[in-house]
Amino acid sequence: MSRRPALRRTALAGLAAVAVLAVSGCGDDSPAASAAGSGTTNLSGTVNVFAAASLTGSFTQLGKDFEKAHPGVKVTLNFAGSSALAQQINQGAPADVFASAAPKNMDQVTGINPPATFVRNTLEIAVPKGNPAGITGLKDFADKGKKIALCAVQVPCGAAAGQVFEASGITPEPDSLEQDVKAALTKVGLGEVDAALVYKTDVLSAKDEVEGIEFPEAAKAVNEYPIATLADAPNPDGAKAFVDYVLSVQGKAVLTAAGFEAP
Amino acid sequence: MLLLPALFGLAFLLVPLIGLLVRAPWSTLPSRLFSAEVWTALRLSLVCATAATVLCLLLGIPLAWLLARGALPGRGLIRALVTVPLVLPPVVGGVALLLVLGRRGLIGERLDLWFGFSLPFTIAGVIVAEAFVAMPFLVIAVEGALRAADPRYEEAAATLGAGRWLTFRRVTLPSIAPGVMAGAVLCWARALGEFGATITFAGNLPGRTTTMPLAVYLALETDPEVAVVLSLVLLLVSVVVLASLRERWIGGLR
Numbered sequence: 001m002s003r004r005p006a007l008r009r010t011a012l013a014g015l016a017a018v019a020v021l022a023v024s025g026c027g028d029d030s031p032a033a034s035a036a037g038s039g040t041t042n043l044s045g046t047v048n049v050f051a052a053a054s055l056t057g058s059f060t061q062l063g064k065d066f067e068k069a070h071p072g073v074k075v076t077l078n079f080a081g082s083s084a085l086a087q088q089i090n091q092g093a094p095a096d097v098f099a100s101a102a103p104k105n106m107d108q109v110t111g112i113n114p115p116a117t118f119v120r121n122t123l124e125i126a127v128p129k130g131n132p133a134g135i136t137g138l139k140d141f142a143d144k145g146k147k148i149a150l151c152a153v154q155v156p157c158g159a160a161a162g163q164v165f166e167a168s169g170i171t172p173e174p175d176s177l178e179q180d181v182k183a184a185l186t187k188v189g190l191g192e193v194d195a196a197l198v199y200k201t202d203v204l205s206a207k208d209e210v211e212g213i214e215f216p217e218a219a220k221a222v223n224e225y226p227i228a229t230l231a232d233a234p235n236p237d238g239a240k241a242f243v244d245y246v247l248s249v250q251g252k253a254v255l256t257a258a259g260f261e262a263p
Numbered sequence: 264m265l266l267l268p269a270l271f272g273l274a275f276l277l278v279p280l281i282g283l284l285v286r287a288p289w290s291t292l293p294s295r296l297f298s299a300e301v302w303t304a305l306r307l308s309l310v311c312a313t314a315a316t317v318l319c320l321l322l323g324i325p326l327a328w329l330l331a332r333g334a335l336p337g338r339g340l341i342r343a344l345v346t347v348p349l350v351l352p353p354v355v356g357g358v359a360l361l362l363v364l365g366r367r368g369l370i371g372e373r374l375d376l377w378f379g380f381s382l383p384f385t386i387a388g389v390i391v392a393e394a395f396v397a398m399p400f401l402v403i404a405v406e407g408a409l410r411a412a413d414p415r416y417e418e419a420a421a422t423l424g425a426g427r428w429l430t431f432r433r434v435t436l437p438s439i440a441p442g443v444m445a446g447a448v449l450c451w452a453r454a455l456g457e458f459g460a461t462i463t464f465a466g467n468l469p470g471r472t473t474t475m476p477l478a479v480y481l482a483l484e485t486d487p488e489v490a491v492v493l494s495l496v497l498l499l500v501s502v503v504v505l506a507s508l509r510e511r512w513i514g515g516l517r
Contacts, residue, residue, distance in 0.1 A: 081484070083484040083485070084484055086484075087483060087484050087487075147366075147381075147384065149466070152467065152481065154481070154484045154485045174468060175384040175466060175468060175471075176384050176465075176466025176467055176468050176472070177466075177467050177468055177469075178466070178467065179462070179467070179480075179481075187466070190361060190362075190365060190367060191365070191366055191367035192361065192365050192366050192367070192381075192383050192384075193384075
């Protein structure tokens with residue numbers, strides 16, 4: 001599988017690690033630093049990345065970029081609600097990297113290396129193009145006459161939505177609790193619901209079908225996304241290199257373009 | 264020569280179910296079993312599966328009759344089309360239903376416009392999704408029974424002056440009753456276990472559209488033990504229904 005000497009990769013990995021240290025400046029949780037230490041690794045095989053549904057667009061891009069930077073390495077992506085992914089990993093799914101949309105779901109996984117926060121995301125109201133139901137703000141979510149989709153409480157967007165509603169004293173009247181944020185977004189895109197609470201980045205990713213409405217209470221629940229390698233990753237070197245890549249300048253650029261905020 | 268793979272086959276089908284029993288949290292089972300969420304989901308599942316089966320009977324028996332007895336061109340093609348939902352991944356069925364019966368769907372848009380009624384996220388939506396996935400089972404079983412039935416009885420009824428409807432009601436239907444029953448049971452069981460089309464088309468809201476399979480899936484992410492308990496209930500219901508019906512009515516399955 002490994003057809004080339006690791007010279008170029010080593011150089012890249014080193015570059016990435018330096019970039020990470022320079023950008024993030026947080027040396028305490030340092031999977032990046034340790035990766036730089038073992039920088040002579042020969043990358044090959046497949047890297048299995050389990051990522052939160054809200055990362056679908058950006059991680060697909062990052063996976064392609066990573067494969068380009070490391071010829072001979074294949075990135076396999078598995079997107080779902082963070083809680084479903086945590087469950088899969090605990091049941092023995094062969095994951096190398098786990099990127100969760102909330103620390104809570106990261107903590108549910110046993111045998112994980114120290115995670116690093118790589119982005120932040122806030123909620124936004126998504127409505128179908130043209131806003132046919134005339135949604136104006138969070139209070140419309142308490143209107144039984146409106147069709148509303150929320151994320152189920154066990155996935156991060158649902159947990160964040162719960163915090164937002166609690167903070168604002170609104171009791172939502174949802175018509176469906178979706179399994180991950182993309183499922184909620186799809187229901188908006190199809191016009192099946194009048195509104196859903198999704199992430200800002202999801203609204204951006206589907207801007208042809210949906211419109212976003214910002215609301216002040218969103219500041220009450222900002223999700224921090226942790227990423228980590230698995231302790232028993234089938235491909236530990238590949239896992240480290242991928243996490244480093246996500247934390248690198250190039251990785252940050254892709255994530256910022258998708259609307260994520262720096263941690 | 265055939266015995267060994269046969270035993271493996273049997274073990275393959277049974278061991279996962281035994282695993283469910285082994286891993287069941289027996290000590291906390293009663294308290295978990297009598298929680299409100301389990302009963303809400305179970306009642307909803309039973310009601311929806313039964314309603315879906317009734318819908319399938321009303322539409323499926325005439326369709327099976329058409330396929331078995333009707334002299335229509337392209338019957339083979341129609342039969343193939345009828346069985347498509349059987350092989351189609353249920354999620355795809357759910358997407359298709361959304362695109363047709365959803366609020367902005369081909370037909371759903373009219374329903375919403377004229378009657379202010381939309382199927383997704385309602386109990387009716389669950390029933391439609393289940394019926395869509397389960398109906399082929401009924402149609403195939405009933406068509407098989409119709410083909411096996413001797414058409415001479417119908418002809419005899421006709422010569423005695425019975426109209427088509429009367430013949431169908433008094434001669435054909437009684438003669439295929441075991442086949443209809445078998446088909447209905449299969450259809451009901453399929454509807455009871457339906458997941459993909461339901462969650463896609465009808466969404467998920469406890470008490471309204473969260474059927475047992477959805478509840479199992481959800482519980483697995485929060486409390487795996489509850490998922491096991493729910494699975495056991497579903498297993499028990501299936502076994503009880505299949506066993507009790509088999510003895511009395513389902514001669515056709517033997």
